[in-house]
Amino acid sequence: MALKKPGSSGERLDRIVAEARQNRATREKGYREQALKLYPWICGRCAREFNRENLHELTVHHKDHDHDNNPPDGSNWELLCLYCHDNEQSRYLENEANSRTGSPNNQEALTTHNPFANLKELLKE
DSSP: OOOOOTTOHHHHHHHHHHHHHHHHHHHHHHHHHHHHHHSOSBOTTTOOBOOTTTGGGEEEEETTSOTTOOOTTOTTEEEEEHHHHHHHHHHHHHHHHHHHHTOOOSHHHHOOOOTTTTHHHHHHO
16 A cells, blocks of 8 residues: 555545545434434334334435435435335436436336236126
8 A cells, every 4th residue: 555645635535535424424413313303213114113222224314315405394304224225225226327328217118017907808707
């Protein structure tokens, strides 16, 4: 590993990255604490309940995906467990990628089988 000269661009970059991480941690702690006071400790998707022992597995999800949008009433937040939050983030990233590439992003275009296609005919019998 090469040593960095004082005042070098590498040292400056390290300082910027460290400050950004510290600012993010401070920001997250603020809205996380607020969200945990506002909402019951239950995942908004799977309804899993949390207590002090497993509370670290409950995350604050920003509904509009803007981590700087933190209204004090919590209207942009929902509490999700790690698994549901990962699923939501994956769906969001996939949707973003599809919208950039022009791929279809609605469910009808993605499905090929319709189990109710001949339901009307079956009900006639």
